[in-house]
Amino acid sequence: MTAAAKETPRERYRAQLRAEIKERAWEQIAAAGAPGLSLNAIAKQMGMSGPALYRYFANRDELITELIRDAYRGLADTIRTAAASGADLAGLGHTLRAWALDDPQRYFLIYGTPVPGYHAPDDITAIASEIMHALLDAAQPTAASTPPAAEVARLESHLAEHRQWAGDHPASPTALRRALHFWTRLHGALSLELAGHFTGMGFDPAELYENELRHLTQ
Amino acid sequence: MTAAAKETPRERYRAQLRAEIKERAWEQIAAAGAPGLSLNAIAKQMGMSGPALYRYFANRDELITELIRDAYRGLADTIRTAAASGADLAGLGHTLRAWALDDPQRYFLIYGTPVPGYHAPDDITAIASEIMHALLDAAQPTAASTPPAAEVARLESHLAEHRQWAGDHPASPTALRRALHFWTRLHGALSLELAGHFTGMGFDPAELYENELRHLTQ
DNA sequence: GCATGGAGTTATAACTTCTAACGAACGCAC
DNA sequence: GTGCGTTCGTTAGAAGTTATAACTCCATGC
Known part of the structure; x- marks a missing residue:
């Protein structure tokens, strides 16, 4: 919205997916606290397999x-x-x-x-x-x-x-x-x-x- | 020390083991916080296998x-x-x-x-x-x-x-x-x-x- | 058009909690 | 002292978890 006319489609997609992951993470934390956050569960919610998330975050x-x-x-x-x-x-x-x-x-x-x-x-x-x-x-x-x-x-x-x-x-x-x-x-x-x-x-x-x-x- | 002259040996042993489990648990919590508490690790520290602890506590x-x-x-x-x-x-x-x-x-x-x-x-x-x-x-x-x-x-x-x-x-x-x-x-x-x-x-x-x-x- | 790189997959390892089934040891009653 | 039953601890295993490795596939950029 601000800078970023030079964003490639890939970068856009990547940023969007990172944002969605974090969104789901916030929902889980609100529901069960930080220790209850599960990368696997987030991945399944988003319709993809667990290890896929590691493209976006190095680890939990x-x-x-x-x-x-x-x-x-x-x-x-x-x-x-x-x-x-x-x-x-x-x-x-x-x-x-x-x-x-x-x-x-x-x-x-x-x-x-x-x-x-x-x-x-x-x-x-x-x-x-x-x-x-x-x-x-x-x-x-x-x-x-x-x-x-x-x-x-x-x-x-x-x-x-x-x-x-x-x-x-x-x-x-x-x-x-x-x-x-x-x-x-x-x-x-x-x-x-x-x-x-x-x-x-x-x-x-x-x-x-x-x-x-x-x-x-x- | 106070009451409990009517304790059977089994009950004594059981109470002592429960106390030791909690002692180890406190050490783990002090070191890594409550989410880092691992029943398995406690059992191994005490020289017994994981499921044995479930004789003393129903669950985590x-x-x-x-x-x-x-x-x-x-x-x-x-x-x-x-x-x-x-x-x-x-x-x-x-x-x-x-x-x-x-x-x-x-x-x-x-x-x-x-x-x-x-x-x-x-x-x-x-x-x-x-x-x-x-x-x-x-x-x-x-x-x-x-x-x-x-x-x-x-x-x-x-x-x-x-x-x-x-x-x-x-x-x-x-x-x-x-x-x-x-x-x-x-x-x-x-x-x-x-x-x-x-x-x-x-x-x-x-x-x-x-x-x-x-x-x-x- | 094609090579490169990123995305997502499955397989797998090493953990975790927790249940089930089994054997052994302990202690109480006789 | 001798059973017998309760309790203890074991191993096996299911269902999770995080995380890595290897592979496929597609899109992007040249």
């Missing part, structure tokens, strides 16, 4: 890594788009929750249980820091900075002295803390909700989430 | 469910013991983190990525609410209650109206909120740390965790 791990990459890319794009539309931290929080609820297993592919041996390739960690960057942008205090509450002073000074994760972003200590809290607190509430740990407890997870959002810009 | 799921149960039991005991020793909410927080860091995959077996179809048996959810009960005990405000901050008033009133998860526990609205925040915020910081999402960022996860602990009794 490469397919999953590709899905993780796409998930990260999609989240980063979603966050960036929301931020470009003028969303503040709370707005990004709502965007994040909607994105997660849309496909919980996609969220868990990024933030779920890690596989002990696995290390994500560099380009994926680059996307992760791109998300962090967008959070830092939105976490910048708007009004003239009130003096930091005593409760968070210690954390903010620690972050100010250990800010390599912010790269060259000119975030204030308060922004560093807010971005980090955005990440950890929203993940805490969201992942427990997505995992079903709140079902049957009676309260509305959205209320808890909103409460966390209110605290963020505090 | 039953073994994993048993491990989840033991993990929950262990966490509940750890929390309860700490609470009995007079630990406050912050103390329980430290206990939780130490327990999680001791075996991250064990933590993720409880609070990690859910398997879409899976529903935990009732006795496991009973242990979960036992943990919740201990948190509610420790979350009760000590001093004369200051009026709830405006930021949390809405959540506290919502929780006060939807408190079936507290059962018949006489927790105040503030205690309900604190126990819930203990759970979600500590899980947020802890699970991201355990999953390695903080590695290379430069800051000390313990500082973030301590900050969250300070906010709990706020």
Whole structure:
């Protein structure tokens, strides 16, 4: 749609089939989780024999890594788009929750249980820091900075002295803390909700989430 | 050691072998995560052939469910013991983190990525609410209650109206909120740390965790 | 028109979980 | 002490899985 007038028919077909494989893979993951993903089953669904898929992905791990990459890319794009539309931290929080609820297993592919041996390739960690960057942008205090509450002073000074994760972003200590809290607190509430740990407890997870959002810009 | 003078030798042997199977299973999970657990590999490690294990566990799921149960039991005991020793909410927080860091995959077996179809048996959810009960005990405000901050008033009133998860526990609205925040915020910081999402960022996860602990009794 | 390369096939190896059928050993009752 | 029955562990095998190798066949590019 964008570049690619120089695509050969073969490349078009190849890209299309890769996309369809990934589409089926997402369906399987949504239905049975990442460990339940079966290359064989995908191939049969598409009407071809198992080993055919190895023309398109070197192995199972490469397919999953590709899905993780796409998930990260999609989240980063979603966050960036929301931020470009003028969303503040709370707005990004709502965007994040909607994105997660849309496909919980996609969220868990990024933030779920890690596989002990696995290390994500560099380009994926680059996307992760791109998300962090967008959070830092939105976490910048708007009004003239009130003096930091005593409760968070210690954390903010620690972050100010250990800010390599912010790269060259000119975030204030308060922004560093807010971005980090955005990440950890929203993940805490969201992942427990997505995992079903709140079902049957009676309260509305959205209320808890909103409460966390209110605290963020505090 | 406790009861069981009436154990037959066969029962002793059986219980011992079940324990050893679970021990090996934990090692495998620590090394490769729950999806990497192989009954066959365990059997070979123990010097017997694959199908022999089916004398002790009906299938792979039953073994994993048993491990989840033991993990929950262990966490509940750890929390309860700490609470009995007079630990406050912050103390329980430290206990939780130490327990999680001791075996991250064990933590993720409880609070990690859910398997879409899976529903935990009732006795496991009973242990979960036992943990919740201990948190509610420790979350009760000590001093004369200051009026709830405006930021949390809405959540506290919502929780006060939807408190079936507290059962018949006489927790105040503030205690309900604190126990819930203990759970979600500590899980947020802890699970991201355990999953390695903080590695290379430069800051000390313990500082973030301590900050969250300070906010709990706020 | 034809050679090349990519796509999909089958066959096969090495795994996995799990069932079935068999033999042997163990322990309890007599 | 001597059976006898339960339980344990075995091998064999079915039905899956990932992944490789070898082969066919068709389309593309020259």
